[in-house]
Amino acid sequence: MNKKGIIIAVILVTALGGGVAYRLAHSPGGSEQAEHAEHAEEGHGDEKGGHAEGKEEKGHDEHGEKQVKMALEVQKQSGVVVAPAKKQQLAGVISATGKVEANADRIAHVSPRISGKIVAVRASLGDSVGGGQVLATLDSVELGEAMSRYHQSKTRLALAQSNMDRVKVLVDKKIAARKEILQAETDYRTAQTDLHTDQERLSLYGVSAADLKADRRPLLPVRSPIGGVITEKHAIVGELADPAKSLYTIADLSSVWVLVDIHEKDLAKVRRGQAATVVVSAFPETRFRGRITYLADVVDEATRTIKARVEVANPGRKLKPEMFASVELATAADAPPVLAVPEEAVQELEGRKLVFIAEGDTVFEPRKVELGRASGGMVEVVSGLKEGERFAAKGGFVLKSELLKGEIEGHDH
Structure with missing residues (x-):
């Protein structure tokens, strides 16, 4: 009796397994539904990725239009000064290189x-x-x-x-x-x-x-x-x-000379008593003021230049003999007025020249500008700024720092 029951159970299990296999093999669209489900899952994933990428592009656009907010009290403390853009005449500039020397009129050989x-x-x-x-x-x-x-x-x-x-x-x-x-x-x-x-x-x-x-x-x-x-x-x-x-040489360095070479083509624009600005690499932020006290009467045959002597006040004895110097000679402002801003108002960011435009009293928007010639601490704005627009004439570096700080915080989030 037991043997007969076992045989019947084996036959039932075999029949049931064969029926399930047959149904799966001959079911219409079974594999297609599986594939469709897989494709649907992949498409859903792509769609999600597409949405994520769209958010990044939108953030980048918004980042490009980012503004800097600064309360009036903070502006005052940070040295931010707002002024309207206006046209003005820029003086011409002749640039030359020279070398610092001791003032020969203030040297004594002691014996x-x-x-x-x-x-x-x-x-x-x-x-x-x-x-x-x-x-x-x-x-x-x-x-x-x-x-x-x-x-x-x-x-x-x-x-x-x-x-x-x-x-x-x-x-x-x-x-x-x-x-x-x-x-x-x-x-x-x-x-x-x-x-x-x-x-x-x-x-x-x-x-x-x-x-x-x-x-x-x-x-x-x-x-x-x-x-x-x-x-x-x-x-x-x-x-x-x-x-x-001579036992000693004494030099009074409270005043020094800077000898520069003036090109022959610029001689008509240079005269004795003309104002000059001197800058040396050791103190790039300091501008030393002086005047031309001597112009040579002979042109150098090889370089086609003449020697000019600029006498410069030397507070703190910062200028040392034998230093190389860059000299700018201001010429008459004979060109028509142009839209100009202080050089310190222009900031550079990622290779672009920016000016911070005041949008109301507490909001500043960085705007790209194209620059022209510079003279006397002012620089011409060719495009990007209109006459009368209010901009940060001073404190541009502070606003740039705030802009960069906001970008870093945005990336962290």
Whole structure:
């Protein structure tokens, strides 16, 4: 009985499995529905991707039109100044290169008036010195001889004074003749002249009145004739110095020269007294003001240029001799007025020149502009800005920083 039941169960299972296989194999559109479902799933995924890409493009467009919002109080604190765009005449500019040199009118080579041995050095290279300051002292044989002559003259004057007083008494008593008093007065005046000559000689050597009163033999001081900086020093203790040998070179660098080459074609636009602006690479943000004080009369045959000398005030001694400099010479504003903005109002972003336009009181929109020529801190705007439009004349860099900060925060989100 058990054996018969098992056989029946096996037959039923086999029949059921064959029926299911047959139905799947012959079911119409079964594989097509599966494929359709797969394609539908893929299409849905593509559609989602397409929607995502559309959002990115929209964000990019909105990013391109991004504005900067800044409250009025923050603008004031950040130095943002809004002004209307207007036309103005731009002065022409002649650009040239040059080299800084010490002002030759403010250089002094210091040497002693007479020969002597250096016994003390009181100033060194690079020191700032004042006019009349002692730089070195000398022990001089010639000074000793001059001092000896001075003392002799002083003694002769005292004798002449005494003799003149004695003769006056004798003349009053009718003991001496009148001509003797005349001779005594002549000798006294001669002694006075000799003493004065010796005093002047010692003064020229640098000996003061206090040194003359002292009993000791004075040393010869070597003084700086001008205030400035020591740029050369040759004074060494123990060496002999004489008037032909310069011990120090003093340069007053509060004013320097910049020698530039002016092209022959620009000579008609250049004159003495013309204003000039000097910039050096060491201080690119600083503009030094000066004027042309000299124009050469001879054109260089090889370069077809002439030398011009610009005298420049040098506060803080920032300009050093031998520095290279860029020089701009302002010429007359003879061109018609053009729309111009300060150079600091123009900012560069991703290779584009931008000006921040004021949309109301607290909103700024960056706008691309095309620029023309620049002069005197102003630059011409060829396109992108209309006359009368309000823009950020100052503080453009602050607005650019805020714009970039907003972009970074947008990417983070």
